[in-house]
Ligand code: ADP
């Protein structure tokens with residue numbers, strides 16, 4: 001198999017400083033064609049606490065360093081694109097981000113939650129991959145994605161549809177199974193098919209949202225867990241039995257900060273220990289991989305290293321991004337991140353193409369080849385070849401055996417040619433002779449045959465060659481059938497090991513079914529036209545069912561409205577809403593233009609038809625006129641059509657781009673809103689808890705009574721919902737489309753709309769609601785007080 005040898009590429013990215021952060025001393029030496037170096041200077045006095053004017057300088061080499069102002073598209077182009085290309089060519093690839101919490105791992109891998117231009121490596125890679133697949137019609141591709149979170153050495157499927165109501169801990173755990181060939185299978189990790197960019201993006205957002213929901217303030221899972229988003233691609237050339245599988249892992253590692261700094265006791269300490277342990281094991285694997293002559297690589301020590309086993313050393317194009325938060329207080333963490341990166345850079349990898357022969361397809365191919373050979377043989381010999389030897393051939397063989405047995409020359413051989421049937425016959429005959437010498441001998445001697453000469457030597461040779469080939473193929477088929485049987489058994493064994501009751505299909509089962517799908521519908525590779533509207537997809541954001549309705553009391557609903565207004569994220573939502581509006585206007589305008597161009601093309605076509613009719617009529621009325629004469633008018637019309645089609649294509653591409661952007665923005669907004677609701681729930685329950693302690697005085701406090709009417713007013717004022725409805729766009733790619741036109745189908749409500757209470761809340765009656773309101777008022781006062789203080 002093809003092989004590519006290279007070291008792991010290691011890049012660095014420096015996060016922009018926050019407002020209150022003070023830059024540490026560092027410099028970037030960026031050379032065009034060689035490695036870049038990063039120099040970090042530690043003021044000794046600062047580090048040690050006593051005065052010492054000697055400064056210590058550390059220097060680290062990287063493939064390239066992206067300084068604070070580097071944008072996401074540049075990062076994607078230099079880091080991820082080359083890996084994506086390898087994966088498209090059939091190699092495995094891994095990109096992992098390593099660095100302390102807050103250094104920009106998630107920003108780099110997934111992207112920021114606010115701007116479309118902030119989207120990170122995963123969405124950009126998906127976009128790039130699907131673009132490339134769409135362009136390549138020489139192969140048939142199937143794409144799946146999976147999204148795994150590893151937290152405290154346990155794996156969770158972020159795409160598990162059951163996520164909505166559960167905490168991470170309630171979900172079935174993803175576990176590692178190793179088969180007899182030491183291949184890793186992940187039980188309970190679903191592989192979701194994604195036929196286009198849109199579907200894949202939806203899955204990514206679904207996973208990210210699930211990740212966020214599972215995270216409570218007590219388990220800040222995002223900094224303590226590893227997340228692995230994997231794109232699985234299989235490709236096959238039409239008619240070929242060889243399937244290429246490749247995987248691209250995009251890994252957002254847990255924060256690399258050391259335990260001492262986390263400085264927390266109890267529960268969190270166990271977690272901190274765990275993250276450090278698994279990063280420690282990752283480091284051990286990396287060190288082992290970098291050492292020459294090291295035969296044992298300790299992959300099995302942690303879940304993370306087991307999962308990345310086939311994608312870290314060896315068979316893989318691996319890239320690491322060291323993310324650095326280079327402010328003064330984090331200098332030491334930055335240095336330890338860089339040190340890790342330098343060790344990683346020592347690993348040499350050999351990437352191998354993941355090709356696999358599908359025995360079933362191979363059998364079909366070989367059968368066909370055999371039939372062809374048989375046909376050819378028949379053509380050459382003029383005889384039909386069967387598995388039986390002909391009477392004539394049998395007699396010929398008997399004669400050969402007879403001569404052989406009679407021959408006293410010790411060097412004499414029995415040469416019947418490379419025909420298994422003849423060889424077998426000879427052996428059987430000999431056996432009979434040995435067992436029943438008399439009868440056989442008699443039979444043999446009694447036969448008197450005239451030898452038939454083969455006078456056509458050339459065709460005889462060819463015949464032998466073909467027969468030989470035929471024979472080889474027979475053997476191959478047998479081997480393949482055995483292989484197939486073995487595979488089947490292995491799969492069965494693994495499945496039974498995997499506990500048949502698993503509701504969620506495992507990777508193993510999936511991979512079996514993927515193969516089947518491949519075979520049954522080879523044309524089912526993705527195409528824009530066939531792509532389903534994803535709003536009907538079953539994976540569509542299950543958290544929508546986690547709405548406010550029913551769960552929240554009236555009081556907390558109202559409070560949520562106010563909370564929303566005060567929440568910092570509402571600015572983002574507003575901004576994005578404006579941007580969305582603008583994009584919608586653009587899309588609408590483009591859509592209209594596209595329709596115009598389409599009807600123009602149709603009009604031009606109509607004119608051509610008219611021309612044809614006219615000329616035909618002319619030919620009838622004055623037959624002297626030549627009908628086939630070149631028509632400059634028609635030629636001009638055709639050129640015009642071509643022009644229009646070109647501009648259609650350009651506009652359509654822009655249209656498609658806008659559509660992706662709109663989808664993305666919608667998903668971003670949804671995510672921010674989810675976050676806001678979560679923040680609210682946390683805040684609300686805390687306030688409620690506080691209230692429990694203060695309740696007695698509150699109820700009698702005259703203060704609340706005076707605040708109350710104003711509060712109701714402000715609520716009424718706010719009750720109008722601030723979230724807008726959004727429209728879905730469904731374009732049609734085909735400019736010649738007969739009856740399709742660009743349409744704006746009607747709003748699938750992608751945004752959550754908390755039921756707005758239009759009536760004021762009665763203070764009497766429901767004691768729960770009253771308590772909620774009072775809690776809210778109290779809390780709001782507290783916020784206002786705080787705000788007042790911080791403003792001064
Ligand atoms: P990590 O995942 O390593 O804990 P994050 O990616 O969450 O860190 O980054 C922490 C914060 O810094 C986030 O608010 C993120 O948006 C911001 N951030 C990180 N890197 C950049 C960058 N290159 N440009 C702008 N903002 C960034």
Ligand code: MG
Pocket residue numbers: 102105106107222223252
């Ligand atoms: Mg993160």
